[in-house]
Amino acid sequence: MTNRATHIDIAKGISIVLVAGYHSNIQYSGVFIFDLMSLCRMPLFFFMAGIFFKPSENNFEFIKNKFNGLLRPYFFTQFVLLVFSFLINNDKIFWQLKGVFYGNSHTILNGWQPLWFLPHLFAVYIASQLLYKAFDFDNFNFGIKLIYILILCIVGLNFYDTFWYKSFNIFGKAVELPGLPFTVDVLPISMAFFLIGSALKKNLINFKFNASYFAPSLIGYILIIYLTNAKIDLSQHVLIHPLYAISGAFLGIYLVISIASIFAQYRSIEIIFNTLGRSSIFILIFHYIIFISVIGFFSTNMEFMPKILQTAIALLLSISVPLLIRRVILSNKLLSWAYI
Numbered sequence: 001m002t003n004r005a006t007h008i009d010i011a012k013g014i015s016i017v018l019v020a021g022y023h024s025n026i027q028y029s030g031v032f033i034f035d036l037m038s039l040c041r042m043p044l045f046f047f048m049a050g051i052f053f054k055p056s057e058n059n060f061e062f063i064k065n066k067f068n069g070l071l072r073p074y075f076f077t078q079f080v081l082l083v084f085s086f087l088i089n090n091d092k093i094f095w096q097l098k099g100v101f102y103g104n105s106h107t108i109l110n111g112w113q114p115l116w117f118l119p120h121l122f123a124v125y126i127a128s129q130l131l132y133k134a135f136d137f138d139n140f141n142f143g144i145k146l147i148y149i150l151i152l153c154i155v156g157l158n159f160y161d162t163f164w165y166k167s168f169n170i171f172g173k174a175v176e177l178p179g180l181p182f183t184v185d186v187l188p189i190s191m192a193f194f195l196i197g198s199a200l201k202k203n204l205i206n207f208k209f210n211a212s213y214f215a216p217s218l219i220g221y222i223l224i225i226y227l228t229n230a231k232i233d234l235s236q237h238v239l240i241h242p243l244y245a246i247s248g249a250f251l252g253i254y255l256v257i258s259i260a261s262i263f264a265q266y267r268s269i270e271i272i273f274n275t276l277g278r279s280s281i282f283i284l285i286f287h288y289i290i291f292i293s294v295i296g297f298f299s300t301n302m303e304f305m306p307k308i309l310q311t312a313i314a315l316l317l318s319i320s321v322p323l324l325i326r327r328v329i330l331s332n333k334l335l336s337w338a339y340i
Contacts, residue, residue, distance in 0.1 A: 005204075005205045006264040006270060006274070007207060007257065007260040007261040007263070007264040008048075008051060008204060008205065008207075008257075008260070009273070009274050009277045009278075010260040010263050010264055010269075010270060010273040010274060010277065011044075011048060011256055011257050011260035011277075012048050012273075012276075012277035012280060013272070013273030013274060013275070013276035013277035013280070014044075014256055014259070014260060014273060015041070015044045015045050015048050015256070015280070016045075016276055016277070016279075016280040016283045016284060016319075017273075017276060017319065018037050018040075018041040018044065018256075019041055019042070019045065019114070019283075019284065019287075020283060020287040020288075020291070020315065020318055020319050021315060022037075022038050022041055023114065023287065023288050023291065024291055024311055024314065024315040024318065025311070036222075036225060037252060037256075038231075039221075039224070039225060039230060039231065039232060039245065039248045039249055039252055040248065040249045040250075040251075040252025040253050040255075040256065042190075042232065042233070042234055042235075043190075043193045043232060043246075043249035043250075043252070043253060044249075044252065044253050044256055045117070046121075046124065046190045046191075046193040046194045046197070047193045047194065047196060047197035047253050048197060049121060049124070049125075049194055049197065050128075050193065050194035050195060050196065050197025050198040050199075050201075051197045051198065051200075051201050051204055053125070053128060053194065053197070053198045055128070055129055055132040055133065055137075055138060056129065059129060059130070059133065062125075062126075062129050063126060063129075066122055066125045066126065067122065070118045070119070070121055070122040070125070071118065071119060071122050072338060072339075073118065073281065073285065073338060073339045074103070074115055074118040074119055075100070076338040076339070077112070077115065077285060078100040078108070078109060078112070078115070079100070081109055081112070082096055082097060082100070082109070085109075096109060101181070102178075102181045102182075103116065103119035103120075103181055103182045103183070104116050104119075104120075104178060104179050104180075104181065104182065104183040104235070105183070105235040105236070106178040106179065107178060111288065111289045111292060112285075112288065112289060113235070113288065114284055114285075114287070114288045115284070115285060116183055116235050117235075117284060118281075118284070118285075119181075119182040119183075120182050120183045120184070120186075120187075120190065120234075122182070123182045123183075123184050123187055124187065124190055124191050124194050127187060127191055128191060128194060128195060128198070131148075131195075135148075142199055145195065145199045146199075148195070149192045149195050149196060149199075152188040152189070152191055152192045152195070153188065153189065153192045153246065155188045156186065156187075156188030156189035156191075156192065157189070157239070157242050159185060159188065160185060160186045160188075160189060160234075160237055160239055161185075161237045161239075162185060163177045163179050163180050163185050164177075164178070164179050164185070164237040165177070165178060165179075179237060183234065183235065185237070186234045186237060189234065189239070190234055193249070193253075196250075204257065207257055207258075207261055208261065209258050209261045209262055210258075213254070213258075214254075214255065214258045217251045217254050217255055217258075218255060220247075220248075220251050221248055221251040221252055221255060224244050224245075224247065224248035224251070225248065228241050228244040228248075229241060230244035230245035230248055231245060232245045232246075232249055260273070275323065276319065276323075279322060279323050279326045281339070282322040282323070282325055282326045282329070282339070283318075283319055283322045283323075285322070286318075286321065286322040286325055287318040287319060287322060288318070290314075290317055290318040290321050290322070291314045291315065291317075291318035294310075294313065294314035294317050294318070295310060295311070295314045298310040298313075298314065
């Protein structure tokens with residue numbers, strides 16, 4: 001991104017903070033901002049990925065690059081954990097290994113559920129690359145792109161929970177699936193947010209804050225949150241009041257981009273969120289296990305500490321410690337190969 005797009009990098013940092021904050025459940029301690037923004041946190045993540053999407057002329061090279069950037073850190077992390085689990089606890093790892101390859105939030109190793117996003121984002125990238133190549137999607141005007149995206153939404157709304165803990169008869173045996181591998185059953189919906197981000201890339205790079213748009217967007221978003229019970233949680237295949245939920249998600253995305261454009265005027269804030277944005281994959285991978293480990297320690301050893309303080313400290317560590325992990329990884333050739 002160019003200097004004109006500093007706000008995009010800041011928005012990327014905001015998006016990972018929203019993800020970590022929501023997983024901390026700090027909203028139950030009276031901090032409502034993460035609950036308020038929950039409607040747009042995952043759509044925002046896919047939208048931001050779409051902004052940085054660059055289709056390639058070579059499908060094989062594209063798939064290899066995305067495998068290295070998304071699936072290699074996913075599998076490396078999970079395999080290392082499986083080895084330790086086997087050596088320390090003598091666990092039977094066959095079924096756990098199948099869950100790792102299945103790659104959704106209900107089959108990934110406990111404590112590492114947010115990693116579902118990596119294989120799913122890989123699927124989103126590959127599907128988008130194939131769409132761009134098959135239909136010359138990049139040369140369509142925005143109106144035609146929007147039609148394709150609306151079709152994806154319609155397909156997604158009718159398909160997202162088809163395989164979510166439904167019983168199927170396979171070779172005469174009843175099988176209950178926890179969704180599809182890599183959570184591809186919600187792919188049309190996540191891909192719609194991704195493609196909108198890609199389609200609006202040039203507009204977003206030159207984005208300017210507009211108070212006359214921001215104020216009604218904020219009012220509309222708050223009304224949707226508090227009056228409709230709309231909800232999006234793609235990893236859990238939850239989509240309540242779809243029209244309101246998707247509309248609210250786009251309003252929330254607009255609000256975050258607007259706030260990021262304000263933050264871009266302040267150098268100290270810019271540095272903080274740029275740093276978080278550059279480390280987003282490390283925060284995504286490690287934040288949840290760090291958070292639950294710190295909370296577990298506090299609950300056992302520091303019961304006198306107020307819950308809100310426990311949660312706040314754990315959240316802060318879950319965001320900051322991955323920055324240190326990133327530095328360690330960058331200094332090691334093997335780890336750099338696995339994660340960079």
